[in-house]
Amino acid sequence: MTTIGQEIPxxxxxxxxxxxxxxxxxxxxxxxxVLSVLLLSIFVQGASSLSWSFLTSFxxxxxxxxxxxxxxxGSLWVCAICALVAIxxxxxxxxxxxxYARRSRLRNFIQLNISNLSGVPSIVYGILxxxxxxxxxxxxxxxxxxxxxxxDGFFYLQLPFGRSVLAxxxxxxxxxxxxxxxxAQEALRAxxxxxxxxxxALGSTRWQMVWKVTLPSAMPTMMTGAILSMSRAIGExxxxxxxxxxLLLFSVPENLMSDFTVLPLQIYNWAGRPQAEFHKIxxxxxxxxxxxxxxxxAVAIIIRRKLQRPLQS
Amino acid sequence: MNTATLLATAALxxxxxxxxxxxxxxxxxxxxxxxxxxxxxxxxxxxxxxxxEFAKAAPHIKVPVGVSGTGGGFKRFCxxxxxxxxxxxxxxxxxxxxxxxxxxxxxxxxxxFDALSIVVSPKNDWVKSITIEQLKKIYSAGAxxxxxxxxxxxxxxxxxxFSPGTDSGTFDYFKEAVLGKDGKMRADMSVSEDDNVLVxxxxxxRDAIGFFGLAYFEENTDKLxxxxxxxxxxxxxxxxxxxxxxxTYPLSRPLFIYVNAKNAHAPEVVALVDFVLAKxxxxxxxxxxIELPTAxxxxxxxxxxxxxxxxxxxxxxxxxxxAFTTLYR
Numbered sequence: 001m002t003t004i005g006q007e008i009p010x011x012x013x014x015x016x017x018x019x020x021x022x023x024x025x026x027x028x029x030x031x032x033x034v035l036s037v038l039l040l041s042i043f044v045q046g047a048s049s050l051s052w053s054f055l056t057s058f059x060x061x062x063x064x065x066x067x068x069x070x071x072x073x074g075s076l077w078v079c080a081i082c083a084l085v086a087i088x089x090x091x092x093x094x095x096x097x098x099x100y101a102r103r104s105r106l107r108n109f110i111q112l113n114i115s116n117l118s119g120v121p122s123i124v125y126g127i128l129x130x131x132x133x134x135x136x137x138x139x140x141x142x143x144x145x146x147x148x149x150x151x152d153g154f155f156y157l158q159l160p161f162g163r164s165v166l167a168x169x170x171x172x173x174x175x176x177x178x179x180x181x182x183x184a185q186e187a188l189r190a191x192x193x194x195x196x197x198x199x200x201a202l203g204s205t206r207w208q209m210v211w212k213v214t215l216p217s218a219m220p221t222m223m224t225g226a227i228l229s230m231s232r233a234i235g236e237x238x239x240x241x242x243x244x245x246x247l248l249l250f251s252v253p254e255n256l257m258s259d260f261t262v263l264p265l266q267i268y269n270w271a272g273r274p275q276a277e278f279h280k281i282x283x284x285x286x287x288x289x290x291x292x293x294x295x296x297x298a299v300a301i302i303i304r305r306k307l308q309r310p311l312q313s
Numbered sequence: 314m315n316t317a318t319l320l321a322t323a324a325l326x327x328x329x330x331x332x333x334x335x336x337x338x339x340x341x342x343x344x345x346x347x348x349x350x351x352x353x354x355x356x357x358x359x360x361x362x363x364x365x366e367f368a369k370a371a372p373h374i375k376v377p378v379g380v381s382g383t384g385g386g387f388k389r390f391c392x393x394x395x396x397x398x399x400x401x402x403x404x405x406x407x408x409x410x411x412x413x414x415x416x417x418x419x420x421x422x423x424x425x426f427d428a429l430s431i432v433v434s435p436k437n438d439w440v441k442s443i444t445i446e447q448l449k450k451i452y453s454a455g456a457x458x459x460x461x462x463x464x465x466x467x468x469x470x471x472x473x474x475f476s477p478g479t480d481s482g483t484f485d486y487f488k489e490a491v492l493g494k495d496g497k498m499r500a501d502m503s504v505s506e507d508d509n510v511l512v513x514x515x516x517x518x519r520d521a522i523g524f525f526g527l528a529y530f531e532e533n534t535d536k537l538x539x540x541x542x543x544x545x546x547x548x549x550x551x552x553x554x555x556x557x558x559x560x561t562y563p564l565s566r567p568l569f570i571y572v573n574a575k576n577a578h579a580p581e582v583v584a585l586v587d588f589v590l591a592k593x594x595x596x597x598x599x600x601x602x603i604e605l606p607t608a609x610x611x612x613x614x615x616x617x618x619x620x621x622x623x624x625x626x627x628x629x630x631x632x633x634x635x636a637f638t639t640l641y642r
Contacts, residue, residue, distance in 0.1 A: 248361055
């Protein structure tokens with residue numbers, strides 16, 4: 001067995017240290033350079049097209065008049081629905097798996113499936129969601145849907161959901177659920193068992209232990225997981241192309257059943273056109289998308305700050 | 314702004330004024346509702362312009378436009394998911410059967426002509442004109458891989474073949490017009506459902522050849538060169554309005570919208586279809602397609618007025634043969 005400082009001379013170890021430092025630094029520089037070149041080129045291309053009217057007007061066949069109101073609002077609606085569904089469901093699943101479920105074959109089976117699902121291409125979720133949410137597996141005809149409420153009001157639902165923002169949000173929540181569950185599980189695992197034991201020893205039920213002890217101390221890490229999953233959700237285009245399928249829209253969502261389009265689809269549409277003017281506004285839309293992403297993350301970071309408190313108090 | 318755009322804008326303005334004068338006293342701004350449109354990427358430039366102008370005229374009618382391709386659009390239309398399907402070829406017998414099984418009746422309305430343009434990169438200096446036979450050689454399954462296999466005077470260079478996707482009406486139309494009914498398209502092509510991808514692909518490669526709607530060529534004349542086709546009288550014919558209208562350009566085809574008859578009296582659908590029929594000629598000029606002959610357009614208007622259901626292209630589950638203009642005059 002090799003013990004430090006005995007058989008390998010200090011000069012060799014120092015050299016190895018320097019070599020590793022150089023390798024890690026090189027890797028970091030490479031990643032940062034590629035990213036900054038990408039961002040810089042997008043900003044140079046898109047910054048001139050950014051304006052208030054770009055944010056508040058609808059699309060147009062004339063690039064100078066085109067705006068991103070529909071896809072921007074669509075992205076906000078879809079991501080809000082996605083967050084409201086995926087984060088609570090993900091955390092609840094993680095709590096069940098970590099705090100309640102005994103180590104059984106069933107639990108291992110569920111765990112294995114969750115890990116595998118996180119690697120499934122997102123378009124597969126799109127196809128599944130179109131069949132399940134969009135068409136109710138053909139059980140109810142799209143020609144004659146069941147509906148509830150006033151189609152022009154805020155409170156309106158119909159079955160099947162069709163190509164609505166609700167279907168889109170649920171699709172994205174399927175895409176990010178495995179990532180969210182795994183992140184929340186890791187967060188719960190990082191809570192020292194001694195805290196749980198103390199809570200249980202004082203006579204609390206499992207739920208009291210989870211609610212008062214484990215969850216608060218795991219919450220900051222869970223929020224990091226939520227940031228990562230929502231970043232994925234907002235950038236998804238493929239599953240929403242299958243579920244929504246709308247490339248052009250001159251309205252914003254009014255209720256859960258409204259049609260929608262999202263920023264990645266609009267960017268895809270514009271970036272694919274041959275005219276350079278459309279590439280410019282595509283770049284501007286990318287900047288807006290990055291801003292929305294940063295805003296989402298800022299919310300999660302604020303929640304994390306509020307919840308972060310020392311374990312002893 | 315160039316003269317063409319100016320003219321197009323002027324035409325649009327004039328037609329909007331006349332349309333307003335003719336339109337019955339319905340206040341478009343008071344109508345609410347949603348009219349879902351999906352279908353052909355070839356018709357998309359027309360629908361894009363229609364939807365944009367319509368959104369200004371009727372701000373409370375939502376018109377989501379999808380681009381699933383003609384076939385993809387019909388799949389949705391025939392199961393009742395969309396109110397209007399756009400198409401760059403007539404509905405097929407199997408699609409009619411699907412619609413019937415879902416108890417969906419439809420109104421078929423031709424709205425414009427499109428010419429398929431065969432395009433190469435401007436850097437390609439050897440192809441001056443092409444025959445349908447040569448096109449068949451290029452696009453048939455298991456066919457040529459080098460330019461000089463098509464014409465010995467062309468260079469000994471590998472050919473790169475581009476095509477619109479199999480869900481597009483453009484693909485279906487080309488296959489039937491060039492390869493014949495039982496023709497089989499080669500599988501080793503670069504395929505995209507998005508015509509803009511083809512523009513970029515063909516435009517950037519000296520050895521590439523591709524085809525798509527005339528509008529996409531006219532928007533990109535700086536990146537592409539259209540090849541004249543040797544027609545019936547052995548003279549090369551370039552794709553343009555005059556040659557399509559007099560029938561000498563061999564690869565031209567009608568574009569359609571199909572309206573679900575169930576909603577054909579709903580105020581929002583009536584508003585949109587009336588708007589399309591009133592504006593289509595001006596928009597067609599603006600986006601680079603070709604107006605239908607007046608007689609055909611009159612039939613379209615009459616069929617819409619009487620809400621005539623069914624298609625002229627399918628009878629008793631079989632495809633009807635015959636020139637489009639004779640079927641629609």
